[in-house]
Amino acid sequence: MSMTDSLHILWPAFIAGALVLATHVALGRQVLKRGIIFIDLAVAQAAATGALASQILLGDAAAIWQQTGALLAALLMAVSLHALSKRHAHIQEALIGGSYILLASFAVLLVSHDPHAGEYLHQALSGQILWVTPEQLVWLAVASMVVVAMMRYGKQELSRFYLPLAIAVTGAVQTVGVYLVFASLIFPALASIRLSDASGIVRGLLVGTAGLVSGLTISLLADLPSGPTIVITLAISAAVAARSNRQ
Amino acid sequence: MKILKFFLTTIVLSTASLANAAINVFTCEPEWAALAREIGADRVRVSTAISADQDPHQVQARPSLISAVRQADLVFCTGAELEVGWLPVLLARSANPRVQSAPGLLYAADQVSLIEQSSSTDRAHGDVHAAGNPHMHLDPHRITMVAKALTERLATLDPQGKAYYHQHLVDFLQRWQAAIEKWESRASHLKDTEVVVHHRSFSYLLNWLGMRAVAEMEPKPGLPPTPKHLGEILSKVEKENIGLILFTSFNGSQGANWLAKRSGACAVQLPFSNEKSLFSLYDELIEILVSKQGECL
Known part of the structure; x- marks a missing residue:
């Protein structure tokens, strides 16, 4: 494979990964502080179920309506999780886990009479980072900017954390897949958990970028699926950083 | 002298055609890779997206897939929505103008009639592909039709090899027909x-x-x-x-x-x-x- 070929193949994936990291490192630190690790799975599943529901209700509607359905469902999920967090803080993680499996099972029932059932279910949560198109990158960049602005200027918990998380996860899951979203959220944040906000985010971004670049490189050289490879290199990169931090 | 010149020309021509002979064929499923090797033999280089045990509905994105489609002169797949989940994205990502449509893109399902096409009535019973059942590579007679279409397509893309492909088609069909009779009696x-x-x-x-x-x-x-x-x-x-x-x-x-x-x-x-x-x-x-x-x- 020639150098230009490799670059042509990898640059959209790199930009997609970097855009995801740009929002997920800061969000991940919040998620860890609140101890609600599985909130991104619940939100991602809400988005997938929302997309399926709008597809079934509107027939083979235009992609924009599916995206709208996905985003609305994710935002609704974020609002209800936020409301629950106020009243039932001590069982919040259980409620999040519960919402996830409820929505996942609901999605299976939703498509059980649809001829393309299995494919829809699979596709909704399995974005593949290598197949990202320039058009998707533009959307992802817009979403990332909205998310950063909300986190920066949001006044309450809802507008500063829950809603931007819903937007970020909805955009990212469909382009890079649910495993990579989870890894981008958790691993860099874990490697920087003890640092203050500013330096923690910088370290998290460095750890994330190192994992992203090495994962893409290994997947190119060894011809492995890129998403799962990056998940593993992100974990290694975070572990190395955490270890050097302690010494 | 004339004979010598004839030999020299033949040698030069054949090495020249060997050197730039290879038409790069990218196949989605392994059965089409096997068929492309039968017809194209030494004039084609064949790569395939999935191995024989993999589900053609689902494919993981690997860097080599994009690279292979980028270099392909012919993309040869089943069609009939079988690869709808991944082939369109792969073609778009490869940005290879030669294979976005015919003659660089060949669907086997377009060359034959498909069974189990769903009308609105039986769609309710859970038929999967509206275009019809795409797994037609398990009918040897339909393979024959696809082999003929592939031969024509290769000849279009590589006119110099036309006689070569036709000769391999004739040879393949002879063995294939004999095998069909053997299988049917068995x-x-x-x-x-x-x-x-x-x-x-x-x-x-x-x-x-x-x-x-x-x-x-x-x-x-x-x-x-x-x-x-x-x-x-x-x-x-x-x-x-x-x-x-x-x-x-x-x-x-x-x-x-x-x-x-x-x-x-x-x-x-x-x-x-x-x-x-x-x-x-x-x-x-x-x-x-x-x-x-x-x-x-």
Whole structure:
């Protein structure tokens, strides 16, 4: 494979990964502080179920309506999780886990009479980072900017954390897949958990970028699926950083 | 002197054609890789997206896939929505203008008629592909038609090799026709045998051999069957004394084994494709069916 070929193949994936990291490192630190690790799975599943529901209700509607359905469902999920967090803080993680499996099972029932059932279910949560198109990158960049602005200027918990998380996860899951979203959220944040906000985010971004670049490189050289490879290199990169931090 | 000149020209021409001969063919499924090698032989370089045990509905994005499509002169796939989940993205990402449409893009399903096309009435029963059942590579007569179409396409893309491709087609069809007769006589006892299938992966094979699928384990791939559906299949298998439950590796053996254990029928795993040779694929299919029929009925 020639150098230009490799670059042509990898640059959209790199930009997609970097855009995801740009929002997920800061969000991940919040998620860890609140101890609600599985909130991104619940939100991602809400988005997938929302997309399926709008597809079934509107027939083979235009992609924009599916995206709208996905985003609305994710935002609704974020609002209800936020409301629950106020009243039932001590069982919040259980409620999040519960919402996830409820929505996942609901999605299976939703498509059980649809001829393309299995494919829809699979596709909704399995974005593949290598197949990202320039058009998707533009959307992802817009979403990332909205998310950063909300986190920066949001006044309450809802507008500063829950809603931007819903937007970020909805955009990212469909382009890079649910495993990579989870890894981008958790691993860099874990490697920087003890640092203050500013330096923690910088370290998290460095750890994330190192994992992203090495994962893409290994997947190119060894011809492995890129998403799962990056998940593993992100974990290694975070572990190395955490270890050097302690010494 | 004339003879010498003739020889020299021949040598120069043939080495020249060898050096830039190779037409790069990218196939989605292994059966088309095998066919492309039969027809294209030394004039083609063949790569394939998935191996014989993989589910053609789902493919993981690897860097080499994009690279292979970028270099391809011909993309040769099944079509009929089989690869709808990944091929369009792969073609777009490759940004290779040669293979975005014909002649650089060839769908096998467009060369034949498809069975099990769904009208609005039977769509409710959970048919999967509106365009028809895409797994037509398990009918040898349809393979013949695809082989002819592939030959024409290769000749269009590589006019110098036209005679070469036609010669290989003639040779292939001769062996293929003989093999079909051999398989049909070997499988003559299979006629009218009733079987349960996991999914409609083997409809063309069953049609060709005159066998009948009386039930499907998983009408919608990837979705668990309902209790009522399983109950109906079980009672049907017991009542009609059905001996064979057919599945293939990427279906998973769970469903077939469940039914086999409860009904006493045999769960039979069949190969779905073979990258090396279509002949061995059919040899294997026929041998397994014939021997299992002896054991299980």
